[in-house]
Amino acid sequence: PATTRDRLRVAIQKSGRLAEPARDLLASCGLTWRESRDKLFCYGESLPVDLLLVRDDDIPGLIADGVCDLGVVGRNVLVEHDLGRTANGQAAALKEWRQLGWGVCRLDIAINDDEQWTGPEQLAGRRIATSFPRTLEDWLTDKGVDAQVVTLSGSVEIAPRLGQADVVCDLVSTGGTLAANALKPVETLLHSEAVIAGPFAPLEDGREEIADLLLRRMDGALRLKE
Ligand code: PRT
Ligand code: ZN
Structure with a gap:
Protein backbone atom coordinates (compact mmCIF):
# COMPACT_ATOMS: atom_id res chain seq x y z
CA PRO A 1 0.00 0.00 0.00
CA VAL A 104 -31.60 -5.98 18.28
CA CYS A 105 -34.24 -6.20 15.54
CA ARG A 106 -35.59 -8.51 12.84
CA LEU A 107 -35.95 -8.04 9.10
CA ASP A 108 -39.54 -9.18 8.58
CA ILE A 109 -42.05 -9.52 5.78
CA ALA A 110 -45.31 -7.87 6.80
CA ILE A 111 -48.71 -7.99 5.13
CA ASN A 112 -52.04 -6.28 5.72
CA ASP A 113 -53.61 -7.04 9.08
CA ASP A 114 -56.73 -8.53 7.55
CA GLU A 115 -54.95 -10.81 5.09
CA GLN A 116 -54.50 -14.52 5.89
CA TRP A 117 -50.96 -15.88 5.67
CA THR A 118 -50.43 -19.25 4.04
CA GLY A 119 -46.73 -19.03 3.17
CA PRO A 120 -44.09 -17.39 0.97
CA GLU A 121 -45.74 -18.60 -2.28
CA GLN A 122 -48.46 -16.07 -1.48
CA LEU A 123 -45.97 -13.32 -2.41
CA ALA A 124 -45.72 -14.43 -6.05
CA GLY A 125 -46.29 -11.54 -8.43
CA ARG A 126 -46.68 -8.99 -5.65
CA ARG A 127 -44.75 -5.76 -5.02
CA ILE A 128 -42.66 -5.76 -1.85
CA ALA A 129 -41.21 -2.47 -0.53
CA THR A 130 -37.88 -2.63 1.30
CA SER A 131 -34.62 -0.82 2.06
CA PHE A 132 -32.79 -4.17 1.89
CA PRO A 133 -33.37 -5.31 -1.71
CA ARG A 134 -30.50 -7.81 -1.95
CA THR A 135 -31.38 -9.56 1.30
CA LEU A 136 -34.99 -9.75 0.13
CA GLU A 137 -34.07 -10.97 -3.38
CA ASP A 138 -31.81 -13.60 -1.83
CA TRP A 139 -34.63 -14.84 0.42
CA LEU A 140 -37.17 -14.86 -2.44
CA THR A 141 -34.77 -16.87 -4.61
CA ASP A 142 -34.25 -19.28 -1.75
CA LYS A 143 -38.03 -19.72 -1.42
CA GLY A 144 -38.45 -19.99 -5.20
CA VAL A 145 -40.85 -17.04 -5.26
CA ASP A 146 -41.00 -14.54 -8.11
CA ALA A 147 -42.03 -11.13 -6.73
CA GLN A 148 -41.29 -7.50 -7.58
CA VAL A 149 -38.89 -5.76 -5.18
CA VAL A 150 -39.53 -2.03 -4.74
CA THR A 151 -36.48 -0.35 -3.19
CA LEU A 152 -37.20 2.61 -0.89
CA SER A 153 -34.64 4.39 1.27
CA GLY A 154 -37.10 5.07 4.08
CA SER A 155 -40.77 5.13 5.19
CA VAL A 156 -41.23 1.59 4.00
CA GLU A 157 -44.28 0.98 6.21
CA ILE A 158 -46.42 3.58 4.48
CA ALA A 159 -45.71 2.19 1.00
CA PRO A 160 -48.87 0.03 0.93
CA ARG A 161 -51.06 3.01 1.86
CA LEU A 162 -49.37 5.09 -0.85
CA GLY A 163 -50.03 2.35 -3.38
CA GLN A 164 -46.31 1.78 -4.01
CA ALA A 165 -46.39 -1.83 -2.82
CA ASP A 166 -48.68 -4.53 -1.44
CA VAL A 167 -46.29 -5.96 1.10
CA VAL A 168 -43.31 -4.60 3.10
CA CYS A 169 -40.01 -6.07 4.21
CA ASP A 170 -38.61 -3.92 7.02
CA LEU A 171 -36.81 -3.86 10.34
CA VAL A 172 -39.00 -4.51 13.35
CA SER A 173 -38.17 -4.17 17.02
CA THR A 174 -41.32 -3.62 19.10
CA GLY A 175 -43.72 -4.11 16.20
CA GLY A 176 -45.44 -0.82 17.06
CA THR A 177 -44.76 0.79 13.68
CA LEU A 178 -46.21 -2.16 11.77
CA ALA A 179 -49.31 -2.22 13.97
CA ALA A 180 -49.78 1.54 13.55
CA ASN A 181 -49.83 0.97 9.79
CA ALA A 182 -52.29 -1.94 9.96
CA LEU A 183 -49.57 -4.44 9.01
CA LYS A 184 -48.54 -7.72 10.65
CA PRO A 185 -45.23 -9.61 10.52
CA VAL A 186 -45.42 -13.04 8.90
CA GLU A 187 -41.87 -14.14 8.07
CA THR A 188 -38.42 -13.33 9.48
CA LEU A 189 -35.54 -13.07 6.98
CA LEU A 190 -32.84 -12.06 9.41
CA HIS A 191 -32.19 -11.66 13.15
CA SER A 192 -30.02 -8.60 13.62
O1 PRT B 1 -28.63 8.04 8.84
P1 PRT B 1 -28.25 6.61 8.80
O2 PRT B 1 -28.30 5.99 7.43
O3 PRT B 1 -26.93 6.37 9.50
O4 PRT B 1 -29.33 5.87 9.73
P2 PRT B 1 -30.57 4.92 9.36
O5 PRT B 1 -31.79 5.74 9.37
O6 PRT B 1 -30.28 4.08 8.18
O7 PRT B 1 -30.54 3.89 10.58
P3 PRT B 1 -31.22 3.92 12.03
O8 PRT B 1 -30.48 4.85 12.92
O9 PRT B 1 -32.69 4.05 11.94
O10 PRT B 1 -30.91 2.41 12.44
C1 PRT B 1 -29.61 1.95 12.56
C2 PRT B 1 -29.65 0.46 12.86
O11 PRT B 1 -30.38 0.22 14.07
C3 PRT B 1 -30.35 -0.41 11.85
O12 PRT B 1 -29.56 -0.70 10.70
C4 PRT B 1 -30.63 -1.67 12.67
O13 PRT B 1 -29.50 -2.51 12.68
C5 PRT B 1 -30.86 -1.12 14.07
N1 PRT B 1 -32.28 -1.12 14.49
C6 PRT B 1 -32.76 -1.73 15.59
C7 PRT B 1 -33.31 -0.54 13.87
C8 PRT B 1 -34.46 -0.81 14.62
N2 PRT B 1 -34.08 -1.55 15.69
C9 PRT B 1 -35.74 -0.29 14.19
N3 PRT B 1 -36.75 -0.54 14.85
N4 PRT B 1 -33.38 0.20 12.73
C10 PRT B 1 -34.56 0.71 12.36
N5 PRT B 1 -35.73 0.49 13.04
C11 PRT B 1 -36.95 1.17 12.48
C12 PRT B 1 -37.67 0.34 11.43
O14 PRT B 1 -37.10 0.57 10.15
C13 PRT B 1 -39.09 0.86 11.52
O15 PRT B 1 -39.24 2.07 10.82
O16 PRT B 1 -37.90 1.39 13.49
C14 PRT B 1 -39.21 1.14 13.00
C15 PRT B 1 -39.80 -0.07 13.66
O17 PRT B 1 -39.64 -0.04 15.03
P4 PRT B 1 -40.74 -0.71 15.98
O18 PRT B 1 -40.17 -0.62 17.36
O19 PRT B 1 -41.99 0.11 15.82
O20 PRT B 1 -40.94 -2.13 15.54
ZN1 ZN C 1 -28.74 4.06 6.96
Whole structure:
Protein backbone atom coordinates (compact mmCIF):
# COMPACT_ATOMS: atom_id res chain seq x y z
CA PRO A 1 0.00 0.00 0.00
CA ALA A 2 1.13 3.53 -0.79
CA THR A 3 0.37 4.85 2.67
CA THR A 4 0.77 3.17 6.02
CA ARG A 5 -1.47 3.98 8.92
CA ASP A 6 -0.41 3.28 12.48
CA ARG A 7 -3.58 4.47 14.21
CA LEU A 8 -6.75 2.38 14.30
CA ARG A 9 -9.78 3.96 12.63
CA VAL A 10 -13.27 2.94 13.75
CA ALA A 11 -16.41 3.94 11.82
CA ILE A 12 -19.54 4.57 13.82
CA GLN A 13 -22.95 6.03 12.97
CA LYS A 14 -22.95 9.84 13.13
CA SER A 15 -26.53 10.03 14.32
CA GLY A 16 -29.26 7.43 14.67
CA ARG A 17 -30.02 4.44 16.82
CA LEU A 18 -26.50 3.05 17.07
CA ALA A 19 -24.64 6.36 17.51
CA GLU A 20 -24.98 6.78 21.29
CA PRO A 21 -24.45 3.14 22.27
CA ALA A 22 -21.40 2.91 20.00
CA ARG A 23 -19.81 5.95 21.64
CA ASP A 24 -20.71 4.64 25.09
CA LEU A 25 -19.12 1.30 24.28
CA LEU A 26 -15.88 2.93 23.12
CA ALA A 27 -15.87 5.24 26.14
CA SER A 28 -16.27 2.19 28.40
CA CYS A 29 -13.03 0.90 26.84
CA GLY A 30 -11.24 3.95 28.23
CA LEU A 31 -11.22 5.82 24.96
CA THR A 32 -11.33 9.62 25.08
CA TRP A 33 -11.26 11.79 21.97
CA ARG A 34 -11.20 15.28 20.56
CA GLU A 35 -13.86 16.17 17.99
CA SER A 36 -13.04 17.90 14.74
CA ARG A 37 -14.89 21.12 13.98
CA ASP A 38 -17.13 19.43 11.39
CA LYS A 39 -17.84 16.60 13.89
CA LEU A 40 -17.02 13.93 11.31
CA PHE A 41 -13.75 12.83 12.84
CA CYS A 42 -12.73 12.20 16.46
CA TYR A 43 -9.06 12.02 17.33
CA GLY A 44 -8.35 9.41 20.02
CA GLU A 45 -6.41 10.88 22.94
CA SER A 46 -6.01 7.99 25.37
CA LEU A 47 -5.40 5.34 22.69
CA PRO A 48 -4.35 5.55 19.03
CA VAL A 49 -7.95 4.90 18.00
CA ASP A 50 -9.74 7.50 15.87
CA LEU A 51 -13.46 7.60 15.06
CA LEU A 52 -15.10 8.40 11.75
CA LEU A 53 -18.74 9.47 12.07
CA VAL A 54 -20.76 8.42 9.02
CA ARG A 55 -24.09 7.07 7.71
CA ASP A 56 -24.40 3.44 8.76
CA ASP A 57 -24.84 2.37 5.13
CA ASP A 58 -21.32 3.64 4.36
CA ILE A 59 -19.59 1.63 7.09
CA PRO A 60 -19.14 -1.72 5.25
CA GLY A 61 -17.69 0.00 2.17
CA LEU A 62 -15.27 2.07 4.25
CA ILE A 63 -13.92 -1.10 5.86
CA ALA A 64 -13.86 -3.07 2.60
CA ASP A 65 -11.86 -0.24 0.99
CA GLY A 66 -9.45 -0.12 3.93
CA VAL A 67 -10.36 3.47 4.80
CA CYS A 68 -11.48 2.26 8.24
CA ASP A 69 -10.38 -0.82 10.17
CA LEU A 70 -13.47 -1.61 12.24
CA GLY A 71 -17.06 -0.42 12.39
CA VAL A 72 -20.08 -0.59 14.66
CA VAL A 73 -23.02 -1.50 12.45
CA GLY A 74 -26.21 -3.55 12.31
CA ARG A 75 -25.85 -7.08 10.91
CA ASN A 76 -28.64 -6.17 8.46
CA VAL A 77 -26.39 -3.53 6.83
CA LEU A 78 -23.43 -5.91 6.74
CA VAL A 79 -25.44 -8.71 5.11
CA GLU A 80 -26.89 -6.35 2.49
CA HIS A 81 -23.39 -5.14 1.62
CA ASP A 82 -21.92 -8.63 1.35
CA LEU A 83 -24.73 -9.79 -0.95
CA GLY A 84 -23.87 -6.83 -3.20
CA ARG A 85 -20.28 -8.02 -3.40
CA THR A 86 -21.18 -11.62 -4.19
CA ALA A 87 -23.63 -10.39 -6.85
CA ASN A 88 -20.66 -8.61 -8.48
CA GLY A 89 -18.53 -11.74 -8.31
CA GLN A 90 -16.40 -10.34 -5.47
CA ALA A 91 -15.60 -12.34 -2.36
CA ALA A 92 -17.16 -11.28 0.94
CA ALA A 93 -14.71 -8.83 2.54
CA LEU A 94 -16.12 -8.43 6.02
CA LYS A 95 -16.92 -10.56 9.01
CA GLU A 96 -18.40 -10.00 12.46
CA TRP A 97 -15.60 -9.61 14.98
CA ARG A 98 -17.98 -9.29 17.92
CA GLN A 99 -21.74 -9.44 18.56
CA LEU A 100 -22.82 -6.58 20.84
CA GLY A 101 -26.25 -7.70 22.03
CA TRP A 102 -28.00 -4.35 21.46
CA GLY A 103 -29.62 -2.76 18.43
CA VAL A 104 -31.60 -5.98 18.28
CA CYS A 105 -34.24 -6.20 15.54
CA ARG A 106 -35.59 -8.51 12.84
CA LEU A 107 -35.95 -8.04 9.10
CA ASP A 108 -39.54 -9.18 8.58
CA ILE A 109 -42.05 -9.52 5.78
CA ALA A 110 -45.31 -7.87 6.80
CA ILE A 111 -48.71 -7.99 5.13
CA ASN A 112 -52.04 -6.28 5.72
CA ASP A 113 -53.61 -7.04 9.08
CA ASP A 114 -56.73 -8.53 7.55
CA GLU A 115 -54.95 -10.81 5.09
CA GLN A 116 -54.50 -14.52 5.89
CA TRP A 117 -50.96 -15.88 5.67
CA THR A 118 -50.43 -19.25 4.04
CA GLY A 119 -46.73 -19.03 3.17
CA PRO A 120 -44.09 -17.39 0.97
CA GLU A 121 -45.74 -18.60 -2.28
CA GLN A 122 -48.46 -16.07 -1.48
CA LEU A 123 -45.97 -13.32 -2.41
CA ALA A 124 -45.72 -14.43 -6.05
CA GLY A 125 -46.29 -11.54 -8.43
CA ARG A 126 -46.68 -8.99 -5.65
CA ARG A 127 -44.75 -5.76 -5.02
CA ILE A 128 -42.66 -5.76 -1.85
CA ALA A 129 -41.21 -2.47 -0.53
CA THR A 130 -37.88 -2.63 1.30
CA SER A 131 -34.62 -0.82 2.06
CA PHE A 132 -32.79 -4.17 1.89
CA PRO A 133 -33.37 -5.31 -1.71
CA ARG A 134 -30.50 -7.81 -1.95
CA THR A 135 -31.38 -9.56 1.30
CA LEU A 136 -34.99 -9.75 0.13
CA GLU A 137 -34.07 -10.97 -3.38
CA ASP A 138 -31.81 -13.60 -1.83
CA TRP A 139 -34.63 -14.84 0.42
CA LEU A 140 -37.17 -14.86 -2.44
CA THR A 141 -34.77 -16.87 -4.61
CA ASP A 142 -34.25 -19.28 -1.75
CA LYS A 143 -38.03 -19.72 -1.42
CA GLY A 144 -38.45 -19.99 -5.20
CA VAL A 145 -40.85 -17.04 -5.26
CA ASP A 146 -41.00 -14.54 -8.11
CA ALA A 147 -42.03 -11.13 -6.73
CA GLN A 148 -41.29 -7.50 -7.58
CA VAL A 149 -38.89 -5.76 -5.18
CA VAL A 150 -39.53 -2.03 -4.74
CA THR A 151 -36.48 -0.35 -3.19
CA LEU A 152 -37.20 2.61 -0.89
CA SER A 153 -34.64 4.39 1.27
CA GLY A 154 -37.10 5.07 4.08
CA SER A 155 -40.77 5.13 5.19
CA VAL A 156 -41.23 1.59 4.00
CA GLU A 157 -44.28 0.98 6.21
CA ILE A 158 -46.42 3.58 4.48
CA ALA A 159 -45.71 2.19 1.00
CA PRO A 160 -48.87 0.03 0.93
CA ARG A 161 -51.06 3.01 1.86
CA LEU A 162 -49.37 5.09 -0.85
CA GLY A 163 -50.03 2.35 -3.38
CA GLN A 164 -46.31 1.78 -4.01
CA ALA A 165 -46.39 -1.83 -2.82
CA ASP A 166 -48.68 -4.53 -1.44
CA VAL A 167 -46.29 -5.96 1.10
CA VAL A 168 -43.31 -4.60 3.10
CA CYS A 169 -40.01 -6.07 4.21
CA ASP A 170 -38.61 -3.92 7.02
CA LEU A 171 -36.81 -3.86 10.34
CA VAL A 172 -39.00 -4.51 13.35
CA SER A 173 -38.17 -4.17 17.02
CA THR A 174 -41.32 -3.62 19.10
CA GLY A 175 -43.72 -4.11 16.20
CA GLY A 176 -45.44 -0.82 17.06
CA THR A 177 -44.76 0.79 13.68
CA LEU A 178 -46.21 -2.16 11.77
CA ALA A 179 -49.31 -2.22 13.97
CA ALA A 180 -49.78 1.54 13.55
CA ASN A 181 -49.83 0.97 9.79
CA ALA A 182 -52.29 -1.94 9.96
CA LEU A 183 -49.57 -4.44 9.01
CA LYS A 184 -48.54 -7.72 10.65
CA PRO A 185 -45.23 -9.61 10.52
CA VAL A 186 -45.42 -13.04 8.90
CA GLU A 187 -41.87 -14.14 8.07
CA THR A 188 -38.42 -13.33 9.48
CA LEU A 189 -35.54 -13.07 6.98
CA LEU A 190 -32.84 -12.06 9.41
CA HIS A 191 -32.19 -11.66 13.15
CA SER A 192 -30.02 -8.60 13.62
CA GLU A 193 -28.04 -6.83 16.32
CA ALA A 194 -25.19 -4.35 16.40
CA VAL A 195 -21.81 -5.95 15.67
CA ILE A 196 -18.17 -4.99 15.40
CA ALA A 197 -17.44 -5.45 11.71
CA GLY A 198 -13.93 -5.91 10.44
CA PRO A 199 -12.03 -7.40 7.52
CA PHE A 200 -11.31 -11.11 7.06
CA ALA A 201 -7.67 -10.25 6.47
CA PRO A 202 -5.46 -9.29 9.44
CA LEU A 203 -4.75 -5.61 10.02
CA GLU A 204 -1.32 -4.23 9.21
CA ASP A 205 1.21 -1.63 10.45
CA GLY A 206 0.71 -2.45 14.13
CA ARG A 207 -3.02 -1.83 13.98
CA GLU A 208 -3.65 -5.48 14.81
CA GLU A 209 -2.16 -4.94 18.29
CA ILE A 210 -4.25 -1.80 18.87
CA ALA A 211 -7.37 -3.67 17.75
CA ASP A 212 -6.51 -6.57 20.09
CA LEU A 213 -6.18 -4.19 23.03
CA LEU A 214 -9.44 -2.42 22.18
CA LEU A 215 -11.34 -5.69 21.76
CA ARG A 216 -9.93 -7.11 25.02
CA ARG A 217 -11.21 -4.05 26.85
CA MET A 218 -14.50 -4.29 24.99
CA ASP A 219 -14.92 -7.92 26.03
CA GLY A 220 -14.30 -6.87 29.62
CA ALA A 221 -16.83 -4.03 29.33
CA LEU A 222 -19.42 -6.29 27.68
CA ARG A 223 -18.93 -8.93 30.41
CA LEU A 224 -19.40 -6.35 33.16
CA LYS A 225 -22.74 -5.41 31.61
CA GLU A 226 -24.10 -8.98 31.71
O1 PRT B 1 -28.63 8.04 8.84
P1 PRT B 1 -28.25 6.61 8.80
O2 PRT B 1 -28.30 5.99 7.43
O3 PRT B 1 -26.93 6.37 9.50
O4 PRT B 1 -29.33 5.87 9.73
P2 PRT B 1 -30.57 4.92 9.36
O5 PRT B 1 -31.79 5.74 9.37
O6 PRT B 1 -30.28 4.08 8.18
O7 PRT B 1 -30.54 3.89 10.58
P3 PRT B 1 -31.22 3.92 12.03
O8 PRT B 1 -30.48 4.85 12.92
O9 PRT B 1 -32.69 4.05 11.94
O10 PRT B 1 -30.91 2.41 12.44
C1 PRT B 1 -29.61 1.95 12.56
C2 PRT B 1 -29.65 0.46 12.86
O11 PRT B 1 -30.38 0.22 14.07
C3 PRT B 1 -30.35 -0.41 11.85
O12 PRT B 1 -29.56 -0.70 10.70
C4 PRT B 1 -30.63 -1.67 12.67
O13 PRT B 1 -29.50 -2.51 12.68
C5 PRT B 1 -30.86 -1.12 14.07
N1 PRT B 1 -32.28 -1.12 14.49
C6 PRT B 1 -32.76 -1.73 15.59
C7 PRT B 1 -33.31 -0.54 13.87
C8 PRT B 1 -34.46 -0.81 14.62
N2 PRT B 1 -34.08 -1.55 15.69
C9 PRT B 1 -35.74 -0.29 14.19
N3 PRT B 1 -36.75 -0.54 14.85
N4 PRT B 1 -33.38 0.20 12.73
C10 PRT B 1 -34.56 0.71 12.36
N5 PRT B 1 -35.73 0.49 13.04
C11 PRT B 1 -36.95 1.17 12.48
C12 PRT B 1 -37.67 0.34 11.43
O14 PRT B 1 -37.10 0.57 10.15
C13 PRT B 1 -39.09 0.86 11.52
O15 PRT B 1 -39.24 2.07 10.82
O16 PRT B 1 -37.90 1.39 13.49
C14 PRT B 1 -39.21 1.14 13.00
C15 PRT B 1 -39.80 -0.07 13.66
O17 PRT B 1 -39.64 -0.04 15.03
P4 PRT B 1 -40.74 -0.71 15.98
O18 PRT B 1 -40.17 -0.62 17.36
O19 PRT B 1 -41.99 0.11 15.82
O20 PRT B 1 -40.94 -2.13 15.54
ZN1 ZN C 1 -28.74 4.06 6.96
